[in-house]
């Protein structure tokens with residue numbers, strides 16, 4: 632495996648730290664293990680109709696639709712600022728086809744300053760978003776194989792999986808066999824906005840399920856680094872994932888409530904405290 636590039640176990644979750652510039656007003660991006668960009672596609676995507684984010688009990692439902700400037704716009708307008716801010720940059724990629732994933736990996740996987748790619752195979756509504764539907768393990772493995780080929784030496788390949796209790800360990804095995812260095816578990820879960828449009832549910836509401844999936848993957852693949860993601864609101868939540876076998880975590884929705892969350896969790900994890908056992912699940 633490529634060397635582990637993250638100097639501490641707390642990263643931002645894709646799409647939740649904006650372009651990094653706003654988040655940098657609340658803490659040093661260099662103090663985080665890594666900054667994961669929103670998912671970048673080959674062409675620009677305008678994103679879904681408003682409203683795109685709605686509060687729900689214990690979480691958010693978003694229908695951002697992977698709005699992003701496309702790979703050319705990202706390399707021109709976003710990556711340089713992130714590198715100037717000292718972030719350890721992980722670029723999330725999403726594609727409409729195997730060929731698009733391969734092209735994104737070829738371009739970004741050789742870009743100076745990028746420490747890792749995160750292959751997003753966990754969009755809550757891939758078909759509705761027009762993205763490749765890689766929910767089956769063999770499809771997921773094919774995407775990862777097509778990305779692995781052209782990465783420069785030392786570039787870590789993360790694969791972000793949906794927290795699907797029936798398939799997650801099987802899918803994780805398939806992507807690791809295809810060349811993933813680590814897996815991220817998981818993403819927002821399929822849900823609907825009040826007006827019925829498809830979206831993804833994130834935040835505290837999904838933590839128990841994501842935690843279970845991260846634990847299952849860690850148990851099934853003890854040699855594979857697992858990064859837990861889903862509903863991490865404070866250091867105890869992060870510790871619960873670490874205790875379940877994850878080696879790092881990503882913080883998403885919590886940043887919309889309080890943009891200092893990831894910085895605070897990173898600091899708190901450096902201090903020894905009681906384990907999370909017994910904490911009420913909010």
Ligand SMILES: Cc1cc2nc3c(=O)[nH]c(=O)nc-3n(C[C@H](O)[C@H](O)[C@H](O)COP(=O)(O)O)c2cc1C
Nearest residue numbers: 644645646669670751818819833834861862883884
């Ligand atoms: C507004 C918003 C935008 C998101 N955009 C992306 C994205 O571009 N790519 C991706 O892989 N995940 C995206 N996610 C999912 C998060 O990265 C994360 O996996 C998910 O929200 C679960 O973690 P959380 O409960 O801590 O938010 C987004 C989530 C939200 C709330």
